[in-house]
Amino acid sequence: MRGRVVSPLLRVAVASVTDAAASSDASRLARVARSAAASSSSSSSSSSSSRRAFASSSSPAASSSSSAATPPVDKIHMRGMVFHAYHGVLPEEKTLGQKFVVDVAMSTCLRAAEASDDIGDTVDYARAFDVVKGEVTGASRDLIECVGGRVASALLRTFPSVADVRVGVRKPHVAVEGVLESLGVEVFRSRVGDRLP
Numbered sequence: 001m002r003g004r005v006v007s008p009l010l011r012v013a014v015a016s017v018t019d020a021a022a023s024s025d026a027s028r029l030a031r032v033a034r035s036a037a038a039s040s041s042s043s044s045s046s047s048s049s050s051r052r053a054f055a056s057s058s059s060p061a062a063s064s065s066s067s068a069a070t071p072p073v074d075k076i077h078m079r080g081m082v083f084h085a086y087h088g089v090l091p092e093e094k095t096l097g098q099k100f101v102v103d104v105a106m107s108t109c110l111r112a113a114e115a116s117d118d119i120g121d122t123v124d125y126a127r128a129f130d131v132v133k134g135e136v137t138g139a140s141r142d143l144i145e146c147v148g149g150r151v152a153s154a155l156l157r158t159f160p161s162v163a164d165v166r167v168g169v170r171k172p173h174v175a176v177e178g179v180l181e182s183l184g185v186e187v188f189r190s191r192v193g194d195r196l197p
Helices: 006-058 058-068 091-095 111-115 125-137 144-158
Strands: 074-085 098-108 162-172 183-190
Touching: 074 125, 098 125, 098 144, 125 144, 144 162, 144 183
Parallel strands: none
Antiparallel strands: 074 098, 098 162, 162 183
């Protein structure tokens, strides 16, 4: 069988087509490689950021900061303190006076006192009683709301370790026509968010 005769012109055309195909394949391969590299870099950066965020949230500093913001849950109670005072809007209340019953609950941390068994590491109850007595038996006020608020603020000023105070003030004898066991208010003051007068 006779071999075909390929013209030089045809050989040149075939070679050109082959070169173009190879060049196109190389270009596509380069684009794929660049895309893969960019995707790998982005994934690595995201993973690194996640690791840094996790390490930051689980670090001791973050833990201590979170625990430092936790308010104390221990309480000191002073219940049923009775004082004769002259609070009220009626003239008789200002001149004759009447009995007032006061209850106090103070939030503080008692761990140091538990460990040391030292009164210097807790709230001195006798001193706290004197603070309450001074406010209740002091200047006459029209409203027990004012009396309760002043007691709470005075306790916060006197005892820096106290985080918040709840004060109840009751009048067992109320000038109303009807049966009423007592009338009272309860105020809450916190070292955070409340301005002390």
